[in-house]
Amino acid sequence: MRPGFALCLLLALAAxxxxxxxxxxxxxxxxxxxxxxxxxxxxxxxxNGVEWAAIAAVRRLDLSYxxxxxxxxxxxxxxxxxxxxxxxxxxxxxxxxxxxxxSQVCLAGVMMAFAQSGQGGDNPFAAMxxxxxxxxxxxAGDRTGTCAEGAVTVQDVLQGVTIPPxxxxxxxxxxxxxxxxxxxxxxxxxxxxxxxxxxxxTATNEVSLRLSLQGLPVPVTLGPGAFTDESSTAFAExxxxxxxxxxxxxxxKVLTGSTGIEYGSASHNSGQxxxxxxxxxxxxxxxx
Numbered sequence: 001m002r003p004g005f006a007l008c009l010l011l012a013l014a015a016x017x018x019x020x021x022x023x024x025x026x027x028x029x030x031x032x033x034x035x036x037x038x039x040x041x042x043x044x045x046x047x048n049g050v051e052w053a054a055i056a057a058v059r060r061l062d063l064s065y066x067x068x069x070x071x072x073x074x075x076x077x078x079x080x081x082x083x084x085x086x087x088x089x090x091x092x093x094x095x096x097x098x099x100x101x102x103s104q105v106c107l108a109g110v111m112m113a114f115a116q117s118g119q120g121g122d123n124p125f126a127a128m129x130x131x132x133x134x135x136x137x138x139x140a141g142d143r144t145g146t147c148a149e150g151a152v153t154v155q156d157v158l159q160g161v162t163i164p165p166x167x168x169x170x171x172x173x174x175x176x177x178x179x180x181x182x183x184x185x186x187x188x189x190x191x192x193x194x195x196x197x198x199x200x201x202t203a204t205n206e207v208s209l210r211l212s213l214q215g216l217p218v219p220v221t222l223g224p225g226a227f228t229d230e231s232s233t234a235f236a237e238x239x240x241x242x243x244x245x246x247x248x249x250x251x252x253k254v255l256t257g258s259t260g261i262e263y264g265s266a267s268h269n270s271g272q273x274x275x276x277x278x279x280x281x282x283x284x285x286x287x288x
Contacts, residue, residue: 022144028069030139030287032198034211036061038236040266040275050169053160053273057266059235061213063150063182065196067139069287074131076199077138078208079245135203137287141194148193152180152235154218158268162227172227176268178220180235192216195241198285205249207257207285211242214264228269236264236277244281251284258282 036059043054075081093114100106141147159173184190195212216235222228242263249255261281267274 024068024070024142024144027071028288029142030067030069030198030285032065032067032139032196032209033284033286034061034063034065034209035282036261036263036279038261038263038277038279040277042273042275044273046272048163051161051163053162053269054158055266055268055273055275056157057275057277058155059266059277059279060153060155061150061235063148063152063193065193066142066145066147067196067198067287068142068144070138070140072138073136074133076136076201076208077140078197078199078210078243082201135201137200137202139198139200139287141196143190143194146183147190147196148182150182152182152216152218154178154220154233154235156220156233156266156268158226158228160269160273164227172225174225174227175223176220176226176230176233177223178218178232180216180218189216200255200285200287201246204246205255206246207249207255207283208246209242209244209283213242214239233266234264237267237274239264242281249285254284254286256282256284 038059039057041054041056043052045052070077093110096110097107100110154177156176157173158176159171161169161171163169180189182189182193192212192215195210197210199208200206201208213235215237217232218235219232220230222230242261244259244261247257247259249257259281260278262276262278265274265276
């Protein structure tokens with residue numbers, strides 16, 4: 001995504017809805033429905049040969065996002081400039097300009113020669129950046145309304161053997177379950193979830209998604225036998241946004257798709273054991 005546009009989009013969407021008017025008033029809206037199921041398990045044997053810890057983790061997410069068209073249709077905001085979008089002549093021009101460094105004489109000479117060659121067409125800037133006006137639909141979370149509704153759930157089984165000094169070794173097994181119901185007024189939650197972005201390539205009907213789920217806190221309750229005291233756990237640890245590029249879809253006005261994913265991890269006992277999470281995501285995009 002172009003830096004200038006990215007900055008404008010960030011500034012427009014960052015402020016709370018109560019503190020701003022709708023910067024995209026009158027723009028088309030869209031609804032993205034996402035379902036994710038992840039699971040993973042792991043066991044870690046400790047050096048003393050007695051203690052061990054294990055986790056069996058399940059994560060589920062069923063959300064409906066309200067989106068707004070951000071009115072940039074020349075490039076996808078998810079994934080950046082597609083391969084092959086910048087013609088070879090433009091790539092050559094970019095190299096020549098870079099070779100000029102800060103020499104204004106060189107820069108002027110390169111640009112004059114390029115203009116005289118006619119290779120830039122009617123819009124050299126669009127050609128140089130790979131822009132294809134009208135090809136893409138770009139959507140972002142609509143922060144002037146309720147941008148996300150639904151639920152995120154955690155179901156973990158934690159077990160092992162621990163030695164609580166001065167007592168002898170003891171086996172344990174307990175559950176760690178919880179749910180985050182949306183919408184929420186907690187800005188830490190909404191700021192994460194509302195950073196959703198979607199690009200549609202109208203030439204191929206391919207969809208690219210960027211879902212901000214990293215560190216999303218899910219309130220949990222620990223079952224009998226628990227010796228830890230956490231009140232929440234992350235939907236997925238150790239990852240940035242979930243980004244899926246150029247996903248094939250089915251349907252017409254409502255585009256649908258699904259794919260297998262690997263995303264983040266779940267841990268237990270202060271990270272002494274960690275399980276990678278994998279599973280499936282399904283989505284549908286209904287847009288005007």
